[in-house]
Amino acid sequence: MTTIEPHRVRAGRGTELGLLAIALIIGIGAYALVGLGVEGEVPPDVVGYAAGLVGLALAMHVVLRWRAPYADPVILPLTVALNGVGLAMIYRLDLAYAAKPNHDHGFAGRQLAWTAISVALAAIVLILLRDHRTLRRYTYTAMVVGLALVALPLVPGIGQQINGARIWVRIGPIGMQPAEFAKIALAIFFAGYLVTHRDTLALAGTKVLGLQLPRARDLGPIIIVWAASLAVLVLERDLGTSLLLFGMFVAMLYLATERLSWVVIGLLLFVGGAAVAATAFSHVGARFEAWLHALDPDVYSRTPGGSGQLVQGLFGMAAGGLFGTGLGQGRPDTVPYAESDFIVASLGEELGLTGLMALLMISLVLAERGLRTAIGVRDGFGKLLAGGLAFVVAFQTFVVVGGVTRLIPLTGLTTPFLAYGGSSLLANWVIVALLLRISNDARRPAPVLSALTPAGGIPALDEPEGDDEPTERIRTVR
Structure with a gap:
């Protein structure tokens, strides 16, 4: 016997709006607390700042209602919360920098402008992008673009070396870190390549000590990416990008094949490559020596x-203790580049271990929602x-926090959404947009069974009536 049981599939935009309100309260409240902690009064421009942040969040919410009504309702609020707290801390450092003679400041205004551009x-x-599967057509184009972006800082005339690492390019007044955009292009290439070749990579090979090892002929892709990552490490002196790109490839290789041997090999x-590079090249060895003998x-x-x-950042976090000195009450400006590379140390000092763990938990939940999207999408x-x-959002956060806390060697990466930097903010908001687009397809209701033919034939299929209203899905129970 067959019965028809209807149930509603909710889009989740109302939930998103409620969570956005909480995220905005966190970001705007942090901004107000900075003014109270440093100057004893709420910043005079807090109303305009709040209006700008609310306007950006609501605009993105409206776009989602229009173009991706079934997108994950948690991803956007988490991103807004991280971005808001980052803006507040950068503003706090601006106030400290302004009191120092001949010290650059004004980072908060520029970061707010970059936030608007990123949204x-x-x-x-x-x-x-109405369908994420369109990107698969550009698999090898994305590879070329990604490799070109990684190599761009080596081009004479536009590449710049800052703090020992050659990861910047400057064209006129515009400077950027092209590796931030390269990770998106290479993620598209890896996804397109691995979905085509995963059967060969997953099934072929011999078993040794419980691990199914790949055939020698299948090692080509991982060897090429490994060589490219080492080239970045040696030529650009950029441990962070090298580790990030290679780690992303190995992680996606594991997702495609479910073979632990690829992780072990990676x-x-x-x-092994990093150890050889540290021995052969002095600038790589200096990075490891600063880590081991800080x-x-x-x-x-x-x-x-x-x-x-590194040591100043560690002492700053130690001064923060469990609950922190309070926003505006510490001395995070004593650490060089506190607004970018070491914003984690600044947050740890003024918010304490508790506040820093809360921010890391937000980042972890953001990565979890992305992985949940990966599980739910059909292609x-x-x-x-x-x-x-x-993975790249979670891993970049781990690499930055691990470097600041001396768990791993220090890298030149920036903390997603928290640290100052237009390139990082633009790239990570694009990642959020792609995750929202894919999650919309993952959560969209399947076609509806409108009727059963009297003779027991094939039922007709109806598409959902609209993107903005909850749709009834018919479930057949036998």
Whole structure:
């Protein structure tokens, strides 16, 4: 016997609006507390700041209602919360920098402008990209673009070396870190390549000590990406980008094949390659020496490449303790580049371990929603792309926090959504837009069974009536 049981599938936009209100309260409240902590009064421009932040969040919410009504309702509020707290901390550092003679400041205003541009770009991606599977057509184009972006800082005339790493390009007044955009292009390439070749990579090979090892002929892709990551490490002196790109490829390779052997091979390749590079190239070895012997007086005072910045950040977080000194009550400005590379140390000092763990939990939940999207979407390309993008956000956060806390060598990466930097903010908001687009397809109701033929034939299929209203899905129970 067959019965028809209808149930409603909710889009979740109302839930998103409520969570957005909480996220905005966190961001705007942090901004107000900074003014109270530093100057004893609420910042005079708090109303205009709040209006701008609310306007950007609501605009993105409206775009989602219009173009991606079934997108995950948690991703946008989490992003807005992180972005808001980052803006508040950058504003707090601006106030400290303004009191120092001949010290650059005004970072908060520029970061707010970059936030507006980033949200607008994310909205454009959602409007123009109606189906994420369209990106699969550009698999090898994305590879070329990604590799070109990674190599761009090596081009004479536009590449710039800052703090020992050659990761910047400058064209006129505009400067950027092209590797931030390269990770998106390479994620598209990896997803397109692996979804085509995953059967060969997953099934072929011999079993040794419980691990199914791949055939020698199938090692080509991982060897090429490994060589490219080492080239970045050696030529651009950029451990962060090297680790991030290779880690993303290995993670997506594991998602595609579910073979632990690829992870083991990847770890052995990177650790071995990094060890050889540290021995053969002095600038790579200096980075590892600053990590291993951070408290050595000679290493601490070395310029450049010393561990002074790292040690100052550690002392700042130690001063914050469990609950922090309070927003505006610490001295995070004593750490060089506190608004970018070391904003985690600044947050740890003034918010304490509790506040820093809360921010890391938000980042973790954001990555979890991305992985949940990967599980829910129906096509292989979408699964790999969503999984890769979610991993890269989580892994970049781990690499930055691990470097600041001396768990791993310090890298030049920025904390997603928290640290100052237009390139990082633009790229990470595009990642959020792609995750929202894929999650819309993952959560969209399946076609509706409108009727059963009297003779027991094939039922007709109706598409959902509209994107903006909850749709009834018919479930057949036998």
